[in-house]
Amino acid sequence: MGKTDLTLYFIMGSMNAEKPLSVLEDALKGGVTCFQFREKGPRALVGMEKRAFAESCQRLCRQFGVPFIVNDDVDLALEMDADGVHVGQDDAEARFAREKIGADKIVGVSVHTVEEARRAMMDGADYVGMGPVYQTSSKDDAKPVAGTTMITVVGKLFPDLPIVGIGGITAENADAVFEAGASGLSVISAIATAMDPELAARRLRKAALRSMYGR
Numbered sequence: 001m002g003k004t005d006l007t008l009y010f011i012m013g014s015m016n017a018e019k020p021l022s023v024l025e026d027a028l029k030g031g032v033t034c035f036q037f038r039e040k041g042p043r044a045l046v047g048m049e050k051r052a053f054a055e056s057c058q059r060l061c062r063q064f065g066v067p068f069i070v071n072d073d074v075d076l077a078l079e080m081d082a083d084g085v086h087v088g089q090d091d092a093e094a095r096f097a098r099e100k101i102g103a104d105k106i107v108g109v110s111v112h113t114v115e116e117a118r119r120a121m122m123d124g125a126d127y128v129g130m131g132p133v134y135q136t137s138s139k140d141d142a143k144p145v146a147g148t149t150m151i152t153v154v155g156k157l158f159p160d161l162p163i164v165g166i167g168g169i170t171a172e173n174a175d176a177v178f179e180a181g182a183s184g185l186s187v188i189s190a191i192a193t194a195m196d197p198e199l200a201a202r203r204l205r206k207a208a209l210r211s212m213y214g215r
């Protein structure tokens with residue numbers, strides 16, 4: 001395993017749930033292994049409000065010993081001494097993120113092609129996110145559904161680069177993501193919009209472990 005356990009990687013911003021902090025706490029209780037703070041889009045918090053909400057999320061993650069990773073905002077990640085940063089192809093360059101945040105922190109990169117995966121690896125990414133595996137309604141500018149083919153291709157070409165599948169993943173369809181060679185799965189709505197986020201996280205984690213280890 002690399003710097004962090006990517007088995008069940010929960011992503012959320014304040015816009016993804018009515019009571020986001022209570023959802024995050026439930027998700028942590030249910031066994032998520034990694035958290036990404038993703039405050040993005042037209043309804044995203046900014047400035048002091050964003051910072052205060054991020055701090056509350058970080059506090060919860062610390063209580064559960066789960067890494068707190070900041071999406072896109074390298075400066076915020078640095079200021080908060082976050083465990084890492086995740087960047088997309090339209091955000092700060094991964095190389096720049098790595099240089100700024102330091103060798104010990106986690107850097108994740110969203111990629112969609114072999115070339116982007118190769119670049120991410122050269123730039124010092126600890127993992128790459130690949131998607132959308134299935135249809136998603138959580139990202140306005142999501143690319144067309146990619147399925148799992150590219151995960152298999154990138155996994156074979158770069159066996160040391162951990163891959164996290166993302167986009168429309170649920171406990172029911174998670175198996176294919178691991179079968180393709182992913183090290184983990186990333187979800188927003190499967191936990192954030194669940195009636196019982198703790199139970200949803202527990203089910204996802206169980207599904208992930210069953211796929212990974214056959215239990």
Ligand code: 3NM
Nearest residue numbers: 131132136138167168187188189
């Ligand atoms: N990135 P849900 S898909 C944040 O394809 C994000 O890179 C994607 O949310 C990509 O689990 C996505 O609700 C949204 O489908 C994932």
